[in-house]
Amino acid sequence: MSENGPLGAAEKVLSSAHRHGHGLREVNEKLADLVSSLRDQKERLARYSPAGAPPASGGPAEAPPGTGAPARPLGAELALAREAMELARREHEEIRERLAEIQEANRRLCEEYAALQDQNSDLVNLYVAVQRLYGAADRADVLAAIQEIVANLVGSEELAVFELSGDGNRLVPAHAFGVEPPDPREIAVGSGTVGRVAAEGVAFVADEADAAARPDPPHLTACIPLELGGRVRGALAIYGLLGHKSSLGSLDRELLALLQKHAARALRASALGERTEAGLGEGAWSG
Amino acid sequence: MNDQPESLNGFAAGAPGGSKPGAAGARRKILIVDDSETVLLVERAFLSRSYDVVTARNGQEGVDKAVAERPDLILMDVVMPRLNGFDAVSRLRSHPATKRIPVIMVTTRGELDNVESGYRSGCNDYLTKPFHGPELLAKVKGCLGE
Numbered sequence: 157m158s159e160n161g162p163l164g165a166a167e168k169v170l171s172s173a174h175r176h177g178h179g180l181r182e183v184n185e186k187l188a189d190l191v192s193s194l195r196d197q198k199e200r201l202a203r204y205s206p207a208g209a210p211p212a213s214g215g216p217a218e219a220p221p222g223t224g225a226p227a228r229p230l231g232a233e234l235a236l237a238r239e240a241m242e243l244a245r246r247e248h249e250e251i252r253e254r255l256a257e258i259q260e261a262n263r264r265l266c267e268e269y270a271a272l273q274d275q276n277s278d279l280v281n282l283y284v285a286v287q288r289l290y291g292a293a294d295r296a297d298v299l300a301a302i303q304e305i306v307a308n309l310v311g312s313e314e315l316a317v318f319e320l321s322g323d324g325n326r327l328v329p330a331h332a333f334g335v336e337p338p339d340p341r342e343i344a345v346g347s348g349t350v351g352r353v354a355a356e357g358v359a360f361v362a363d364e365a366d367a368a369a370r371p372d373p374p375h376l377t378a379c380i381p382l383e384l385g386g387r388v389r390g391a392l393a394i395y396g397l398l399g400h401k402s403s404l405g406s407l408d409r410e411l412l413a414l415l416q417k418h419a420a421r422a423l424r425a426s427a428l429g430e431r432t433e434a435g436l437g438e439g440a441w442s443g
Numbered sequence: 444m445n446d447q448p449e450s451l452n453g454f455a456a457g458a459p460g461g462s463k464p465g466a467a468g469a470r471r472k473i474l475i476v477d478d479s480e481t482v483l484l485v486e487r488a489f490l491s492r493s494y495d496v497v498t499a500r501n502g503q504e505g506v507d508k509a510v511a512e513r514p515d516l517i518l519m520d521v522v523m524p525r526l527n528g529f530d531a532v533s534r535l536r537s538h539p540a541t542k543r544i545p546v547i548m549v550t551t552r553g554e555l556d557n558v559e560s561g562y563r564s565g566c567n568d569y570l571t572k573p574f575h576g577p578e579l580l581a582k583v584k585g586c587l588g589e
Binding site: 270273274276277280281283284285287288301304305307308309310311313398399400401 | 479480481482484485488489551553554571572573575576577
């Protein structure tokens, strides 16, 4: 076959076509590889899309029925559930701590409220005691007030009020309640517990006294000096307490301190009032 | 008691608004029967913020005032002139107008036989003197169902 004849030309065309065909086949194959690679890439991208995460194990979780949402992998569901549980546990712990704080605050408030109620109660008793002493119309009324305060607020129905005699050497009974005769008797100042209280001006309370210093008389629970103008003018002796009362408390001591400072003044005020009204002579509570 | 300073009324009452109003929104009424001015002052001080308070100075006056005033509760002393607290409660229990009024005995007589006598006479509760304000209020509220 001649290279320049029509056959030669055809062979050239065929050869050229063959070369082009081969090139096209190669291009086609490369395109097929590219398309395959793109499909793989697309699938990987689909798996890593925001709607899901790569599965740790197993396949993807089923999408909620009817939502049409992409399936969520089980591992992601588990991680989310764990995170939610941890959050709930922390919130629960915080609530428990807050509740404990509130309970503690509530307990403190209850204690403070109870203490305030007790304090209020004590103040009422002290207020009423003062009102009774200074609201009394006369000497007998003041003595009755002292008796009522001791009986109803302190808790003793055995008591005696003594006045200092004019010469200052004796304690003379002015009023008694629940004390069997011949008591109360006149007492020399300095003699026995009541006499010593009058001499020294220091209150005696059996609960506070030295165990070796037994009261005289032995059933004396407390004895206070009745003071006026810095001087002892008498004494109040309290013997047995009511059966259901075992000892003197803090309020009782406050009431005794109040009587120590104010009973003599109230008696003097009543004496002055009576003297003014009746023109009687001075007694132990005047001057 | 009527000349008591206003400042003392309710001075020591418990929690504000502690009284549950009775019929027609009226405050409940408490009758205090005691011959001691000191006790009347103390009890009134604790109660008057939450309750209307009326007083009587002996058992007979207490019975008469209970019939006339129809209180919601009575605080009754035991040792009193004219009529003691036990007998007064017995009379209250036999009177149709007062037989259902709760009564708290408030007394220095804390011995068991006295407590028993109190309950036999018909009292609902018993409180010994001296008492704490909160203790009195608790008994009162308990008897009034508050």
